[in-house]
Amino acid sequence: MVGWLVIGLLLGGLLAITANWAYAADPIVTESTSTVTTNGSMTTTVKSPPPSAIAPQFSAGNGNDLCTVGASGAVQTQILGISVGSTFTEENCIRLKNAKTLYDMGMKVAAVSVMCQDKKVFNAMMMAGTPCPYDGLIGNEAKAAWKVHTAKEPPEDGKEEPNAEDKRNRALGIIGTIVGGFLLF
Numbered sequence: 001m002v003g004w005l006v007i008g009l010l011l012g013g014l015l016a017i018t019a020n021w022a023y024a025a026d027p028i029v030t031e032s033t034s035t036v037t038t039n040g041s042m043t044t045t046v047k048s049p050p051p052s053a054i055a056p057q058f059s060a061g062n063g064n065d066l067c068t069v070g071a072s073g074a075v076q077t078q079i080l081g082i083s084v085g086s087t088f089t090e091e092n093c094i095r096l097k098n099a100k101t102l103y104d105m106g107m108k109v110a111a112v113s114v115m116c117q118d119k120k121v122f123n124a125m126m127m128a129g130t131p132c133p134y135d136g137l138i139g140n141e142a143k144a145a146w147k148v149h150t151a152k153e154p155p156e157d158g159k160e161e162p163n164a165e166d167k168r169n170r171a172l173g174i175i176g177t178i179v180g181g182f183l184l185f
Helices: 002-023 091-104 108-115 119-127 140-148 164-183
Strands: 068-076 081-089
Touching: 068 164, 081 164, 091 108
Parallel strands: none
Antiparallel strands: 068 081
């Protein structure tokens, strides 16, 4: 079948070439002259919309099942425009997804252990009388192990890595600083 296709293409190309030769004739030449005389001046006004910096849009988490938060901003002056944006990972969202995945796989103790990496959850579990697992121990044995190994408890909220809201606020602060700087120009 491919052979017939190639033969057909070759024959079609040959036919096109011969048809082109058959219609090749001498070019038509016309001669004409014209004279244009103008006196005066011309003013050109160009009206265009002002330049605009458009902040990038981040659709993080809108049904995408992502653990990200977006922040963006833009500023425009008559000379220069700038837009910036970034995304940040929400650590607690990742913790929840990991715990749910472990729980769905039947690993309930591991799921609780993941959740216990948050100090608030850790404290709530202790207050409820169901301490977080410790090195495979659960129940009263885990409670006794946590009393001995207090250094391994999750850190307090103030000592943890900044959450997504803090990161977003920091990014917006940087964007605000850039905007303020451009307003001085």
